[in-house]
Amino acid sequence: MPARLRMYGPAILIGIGIASCISGLLWYRMWLALPWSRFSESLAVVLISLLLAAAMHRLRGWALAHALAAIACAALVFFAGMLPTIATLALAATAIAVGSLLIPQRDALDAVIALPVGLALIGGCLGWLMPLPLHHSGVYLVVAAVLCIWRAQELRTAGIALWYAWQDNVAAAPWHAAAAVLALGLATTGAWLPTMQSDDLGYHLGLPSQLLRDGFYAPDPAQQIWVLAPWLGDVVQGIAEVLAGHEARGAVDTLWMLSAAAALGSLTTTVRTDARIRWLVVALFASMPLLASLVAGMQTELPATALIAAMALVIMRMPGDRLTWCAAVLAGGLFALKFGQAVAALVLLIWALARVRDRVDAKRVAVAILLFLLIAGSSYFHAWRISGNPLLPLFNNVFQSPVMAPHQLDDVRWHAGFSPTLLWAITFDTKRYLEAEPGGYGFVLVAFVGVWLLALWRRETRSLSLAASAIILLPLLPMQYARYAFPGVALLLAPLVITGSTVLGVRRFAYVGFALCLLNFAFHANASWVLSTVARKRLLTNLGDTQLVLQRFAPERLLIAELHERDPTDSVVLALNPEAPYIAELAGRGRTVSWYSPTLEAARFDAETDASGRRWKNLIDATHARWLLLRPDLLSPAQRAALSLGGARQVITAGVAELWSWGDPALGRTALP
Structure with missing residues (x-):
C-alpha cells in the first residue's frame, strides 16, 4: 500500500x-x-439546566457534571x-x-x-x-x-x-x-x-x-x-x-x-x-x-x-x-x-x-x-404449561396451541x-x-x-x-x-x-x-x-400534572383509575374499540375485541354483520362485562344499536374516552376534570 x-x-x-x-x-x-x-x-x-449548573458551580464549587x-x-x-x-x-x-x-x-x-x-x-x-x-x-x-x-x-x-x-x-x-x-x-x-x-x-x-x-x-x-x-x-x-x-x-x-x-x-x-x-x-x-x-x-x-x-x-x-x-x-x-x-x-x-x-x-x-x-426458562415453562406453546404467540404454526389459530404472527x-x-x-x-x-x-x-x-x-x-x-x-x-x-x-x-x-x-x-x-x-x-x-411541554408548564397529559393522550388510564376506586371487585371491563385496546392496567379484568384476543376479534367481525346490534349485545353478554370502555367517535352503528338494546349508560368521561355501565341504570354520569 x-x-x-x-x-x-x-x-x-x-x-x-x-x-x-x-x-x-x-x-x-x-x-x-x-x-x-x-x-x-x-x-x-438544556439552557435552564446549564444556568442552574453554572450557578451551583459558582456558589458551591461543584464540577458542571456533578x-x-x-x-x-x-x-x-x-x-x-x-x-x-x-x-x-x-x-x-x-x-x-x-x-x-x-x-x-x-x-x-x-x-x-x-x-x-x-x-x-x-x-x-x-x-x-x-x-x-x-x-x-x-x-x-x-x-x-x-x-x-x-x-x-x-x-x-x-x-x-x-x-x-x-x-x-x-x-x-x-x-x-x-x-x-x-x-x-x-x-x-x-x-x-x-x-x-x-x-x-x-x-x-x-x-x-x-x-x-x-x-x-x-x-x-x-x-x-x-x-x-x-x-x-x-x-x-x-x-x-x-x-x-x-x-x-x-x-x-x-x-x-x-x-x-x-x-x-x-x-x-x-x-x-x-x-x-x-x-x-x-x-x-x-x-x-x-x-x-x-x-x-x-x-x-x-x-x-x-x-x-x-x-x-x-x-x-x-x-x-x-x-x-x-x-x-x-x-x-x-x-x-x-x-x-x-x-x-x-x-x-x-x-x-x-x-x-x-x-x-x-x-x-x-x-x-x-x-x-x-x-x-420461567416464561417459556409457564407458556408451555398453560397453552402448550412455549413461545406463544410465536410459532403457533408449529406448536398449534388452541388459544389461537395455527399460524405464525x-x-x-x-x-x-x-x-x-x-x-x-x-x-x-x-x-x-x-x-x-x-x-x-x-x-x-x-x-x-x-x-x-x-x-x-x-x-x-x-x-x-x-x-x-x-x-x-x-x-x-x-x-x-x-x-x-x-x-x-x-x-x-x-x-x-x-x-x-x-x-x-x-x-x-x-x-x-x-x-x-x-x-x-x-x-x-x-x-x-x-x-x-x-x-x-404540558407536563412542564403544569408542574408535573400527569392527569392533564393523560386526558389528552391516554384518557383510558384515567377512567381505569376511577373505576378501581368505584368498583375494586373482579367485574369484567370490555374495551369496545379495537384501535384502543388499553386494558393492561385492569389486571385480568379487561377484555378486548382487538387482535390481542383472537376469539373476541372473530366475534367482533361476526357482530358487525348485524346492523340491529343484537349480535353485539350477545357478544357483550357472553363476556359477562359489567363495564364498557369506548371512544364514541370510533363506535360503529351496530355497536351504538347494541348499547341501546342493552341499556348501557354513560358513567364517566375523560377526554375522548368514556366508561359505560352495562345494564345498570342506577349509575349516574360523571365527567373527570
Whole structure:
C-alpha cells in the first residue's frame, strides 16, 4: 500500500461517511422533517439546566457534571415520583448485592457488571414464582433488606468504587463529562412522561398491575395472547411498582439506561483508558433518538442494551469461573426478555468461546447451563404449561396451541427488504422501518460508516465490531424493523469512537462526535409519537400534572383509575374499540375485541354483520362485562344499536374516552376534570 494512502486513507474514509450524511440531509430535505417546536423545547431544557449548573458551580464549587447530574436526578424525582425513585434505588442496591455473589466487588467495573447481573438473577428467579401469592411490598422489603444487610460490605465497596471512578472520570475530562451528563439528562425527559404507548397500555402494564393488585400473576392467553411472552422486563418493572405502590416505569427505565451507559463507558475503558473517549461514547448513546423513545415506554430493547453491553464487558474480562457464570446469567436474561434477543445472546456466546484459550472445564459449563436455564426458562415453562406453546404467540404454526389459530404472527409493514442500502434507508426514510418520522433513528449508521469499516479492519476493535455488527444486521434479515437493531448500534459506538479518535485524534474526532450528538438531538421527537406531541411541554408548564397529559393522550388510564376506586371487585371491563385496546392496567379484568384476543376479534367481525346490534349485545353478554370502555367517535352503528338494546349508560368521561355501565341504570354520569 502506498505510504500516502496509508497515511491519509483512513481519514478520507471517515470523511466519506460524514459527507454521505450531509448529502442525505440535503437530498431528503431533512430540515422539513425537523420537529422545530420540540427541538426548541429541548434547547430550553438544556439552557435552564446549564444556568442552574453554572450557578451551583459558582456558589458551591461543584464540577458542571456533578451539578448537571444533581439537576437531572431532582427532575426525575419530581416528575417520576419520590416513591418510585426510592423503590428503584432499593431494587438497584439489591441487584448489586445479588450480583456480587457471582462477581466479587474489587473495582467500579465489577459494580457495573453486578447491577445488570443482579437484575437478571432477580427477575429470572422471580419469574418462576409469578403464579404464587407472594408478591407484596412487605415480602419484597424483607427480602431486599436481608440481602442488602448480608452483602453490606460488598455494597459498601461497590458504592465507594463507583463514587471514586465517577470523580476520577469527571476530573480527567470535565467538559466531555458535562456534555455526556447533559445528554443523559435530556434523554431522561422521556422518563418524566406517564406511560402512554400502545403496547404498554395493551400488554406490558398487565403483569406489574396484577402483581400490585393481587400479589400474583394469573395470565389468561385467551384474553391477551402476549401475556405469556418472555417477561423479564415486566417482572423488573413489577418489583419496583409493588415496592412503590404505583407505577415506577420512568425510574426503572432510567436505571436500565444508566446501567447501559455505564457498561458502554466501561467497555470503552477496557480498550482505551482515555476518559474523553469514554464520555464521548456515553454522549453519543444518550443522543440517539430511539433511546429517548425507549425511556418513555416499556419495550425490551432498553434492558436488552444494558444486558448486551454488560455481557460484552464480561467477555472482555474473561477468563474466570465467575465471569463465565455472569455471561451465562446475562445470556439467560436476554432470552428471558425476548425470544428475538436469542440472536444477540448467541453472537456474544460465540465470541466468548472464541476468546477462551484454554480447555473448557466441564463442571464450569454445567453450572453455566444451569444458571442460563434458571434465568431464561420461567416464561417459556409457564407458556408451555398453560397453552402448550412455549413461545406463544410465536410459532403457533408449529406448536398449534388452541388459544389461537395455527399460524405464525407477522407484520407486513416491516418487510421492505434487506439490501445494501438498508442502513441508509433506515436513517433517512425511517417510516418504512419503524413507527417514526425521518431521522428518528439518528444518523450514526451513515455518518460513521467509514469509521465502521476501519473498526472492522483494526485488530484492536475487530472482535467487538464484528459482534456488534452481527447484532445489528442479523435481526434485520427476516424482518426489517429497525428497533430490533438498536442494542447492536449502541454496542457499536465503543469501537467506532475508539477508531475515530485513533485516526483523527481525540480532540478533532470529539468535534465530529458532539456535532453528531446535536444532530441526533434535533430529531429526537421524530423517534416516537409520544415525543412528538406537546406532552412534555404540558407536563412542564403544569408542574408535573400527569392527569392533564393523560386526558389528552391516554384518557383510558384515567377512567381505569376511577373505576378501581368505584368498583375494586373482579367485574369484567370490555374495551369496545379495537384501535384502543388499553386494558393492561385492569389486571385480568379487561377484555378486548382487538387482535390481542383472537376469539373476541372473530366475534367482533361476526357482530358487525348485524346492523340491529343484537349480535353485539350477545357478544357483550357472553363476556359477562359489567363495564364498557369506548371512544364514541370510533363506535360503529351496530355497536351504538347494541348499547341501546342493552341499556348501557354513560358513567364517566375523560377526554375522548368514556366508561359505560352495562345494564345498570342506577349509575349516574360523571365527567373527570
